[in-house]
Amino acid sequence: MQNGLIITLPQCDDATEYLTYYSKLVTKEAEEKGIKIKEIHDDELNLKDFIKIINKLDYNFVVFNGHGTTSSILGHKSNVILKVGVNEELMKDRIIYARSCNAAVSLGVECTKNSNGAFIGYIFPFVFYMNEQWSAKPLNDNIAKLFLEPSNQIPISLIKGNSAKESDINSKKHILKNINKILRTPSEPDTPFIVEGLWNNYLGQVVRGNGSVKI
Amino acid sequence: MSGEKQGVSEKIKQLVIARIKAQMPPNLKLSMGFENSLTKEEMIEHVKAGDEQGAQIVNMHINFIKALTSGKLMKEVNSV
Numbered sequence: 442m443q444n445g446l447i448i449t450l451p452q453c454d455d456a457t458e459y460l461t462y463y464s465k466l467v468t469k470e471a472e473e474k475g476i477k478i479k480e481i482h483d484d485e486l487n488l489k490d491f492i493k494i495i496n497k498l499d500y501n502f503v504v505f506n507g508h509g510t511t512s513s514i515l516g517h518k519s520n521v522i523l524k525v526g527v528n529e530e531l532m533k534d535r536i537i538y539a540r541s542c543n544a545a546v547s548l549g550v551e552c553t554k555n556s557n558g559a560f561i562g563y564i565f566p567f568v569f570y571m572n573e574q575w576s577a578k579p580l581n582d583n584i585a586k587l588f589l590e591p592s593n594q595i596p597i598s599l600i601k602g603n604s605a606k607e608s609d610i611n612s613k614k615h616i617l618k619n620i621n622k623i624l625r626t627p628s629e630p631d632t633p634f635i636v637e638g639l640w641n642n643y644l645g646q647v648v649r650g651n652g653s654v655k656i
Numbered sequence: 657m658s659g660e661k662q663g664v665s666e667k668i669k670q671l672v673i674a675r676i677k678a679q680m681p682p683n684l685k686l687s688m689g690f691e692n693s694l695t696k697e698e699m700i701e702h703v704k705a706g707d708e709q710g711a712q713i714v715n716m717h718i719n720f721i722k723a724l725t726s727g728k729l730m731k732e733v734n735s736v
Contacts, residue, residue: 456687542689566688637720
């Protein structure tokens, strides 16, 4: 297996647009570290192409952005690209971060069976609030940033050489710091919603498989 | 589900709806894993309907209230 990053970047609705924009900060970090990167965009985000890419490149680190269920992750629109009982064995011995709802429940478990790899994901929906006024410039949306920077911390910590478990812990600390920051500033009407959402992600984020593995 | 549990569930839904109506700014939208993120009005509709998205919004609220009232939230926040 080669040292490299495969990252899915769907842009089929406002939520995936945001995830893809924030992923630029992850790929920038990988570039700076000289890690090979394969970005997968909408036209390749289907099951057939995804399998082909994984088999051809055989990179050890995979980041998924996109909608998910307990047993699958989607690519472009409703295209399933990873599913229990279909192709989860392709994830064997890799490190995976899935910024997708609920995928750690079953998919994360199956991807790390008989594997030395790890799967970091969520057992709840991954949520974030966005400020509609900034939807055209997601990186300027200070509300979304409170959610998406801590989640970016997972792949960025891995790229910096931390283990899966250490990266999970770093990300969770970032969530708690953001909650603290929000609670210490004068209360705004959106404060309880933001704290509630951040707490949801904090509770739902888990590591499956080998927590000590590094890329 | 017992009548008592149904009553509690309905009360929680009403509480969540009242909170969203009263406090959520109209420029906020919630992304929670479905195709499009939800406006304030859409969140209220889903909670009212008691569908999957509505249930997730209610669960998120319950988990938060539990953490707040038990002291777990502040304990964790103060640990960093």
